[in-house]
Amino acid sequence: MPGGTYARKRLWRWRSNPLRRRDDIVEAWIVLAVWAAFAVGGTVAGLATAHAADEVFAQQRTERQSVRAVLLKDVPLGAPTIGGTSDLRMATVRWTASDGSARTGRTLVDTGLKAGSGVTVWHDARGHLIAAPPSSTEAAIESGVLGAAAAAALGGLVFGTGAVARWRLDRRRVDEWGREWDQVGPQWGHKTS
Numbered sequence: 001m002p003g004g005t006y007a008r009k010r011l012w013r014w015r016s017n018p019l020r021r022r023d024d025i026v027e028a029w030i031v032l033a034v035w036a037a038f039a040v041g042g043t044v045a046g047l048a049t050a051h052a053a054d055e056v057f058a059q060q061r062t063e064r065q066s067v068r069a070v071l072l073k074d075v076p077l078g079a080p081t082i083g084g085t086s087d088l089r090m091a092t093v094r095w096t097a098s099d100g101s102a103r104t105g106r107t108l109v110d111t112g113l114k115a116g117s118g119v120t121v122w123h124d125a126r127g128h129l130i131a132a133p134p135s136s137t138e139a140a141i142e143s144g145v146l147g148a149a150a151a152a153a154l155g156g157l158v159f160g161t162g163a164v165a166r167w168r169l170d171r172r173r174v175d176e177w178g179r180e181w182d183q184v185g186p187q188w189g190h191k192t193s
Contacts, residue, residue, distance in 0.1 A: 027169050
């Protein structure tokens with residue numbers, strides 16, 4: 001197929017053509033709008049989501065503090081694990097808060113530790129134990145995944161909306177063809193010999 005033939009076939013709705021209907025022009029604009037919304041909107045949604053997630057993770061890294069805690073009870077190796085695949089188990093630990101008060105709480109620790117072992121725990125500004133914040137690398141990966149998911153979700157919404165609009169145009173064209181056939185069809189009635 002010569003180089004320009006394919007482009008001409010793809011752009012037939014934009015050329016002047018006696019068979020071109022108003023619905024064909026509307027469909028061409030819908031296709032153009034869908035692709036533009038996908039390209040621009042998907043990029044903006046992805047970047048905005050990734051940036052917002054990265055800010056949340058950075059805020060978590062600044063708000064959460066690590067502190068050295070002491071394990072109060074042994075955590076045996078054969079202990080049941082959470083979810084069956086992890087080497088972590090809930091255990092009670094004691095630590096000294098930034099105001100000098102002794103605090104006690106439960107957190108996940110490695111199995112096989114003895115009472116009195118030192119573990120690192122994370123707490124928030126109120127002194128509650130929380131999960132460790134994601135590292136910079138983990139945050140970047142998760143932000144990227146969230147941004148890609150946002151772009152894909154917007155893309156699905158845009159393409160779905162475009163598909164519904166094109167389906168409605170097709171239904172309208174079929175109805176118009178039906179009405180035209182109802183007018184023309186009886187004129188063709190059994191005139192063959």
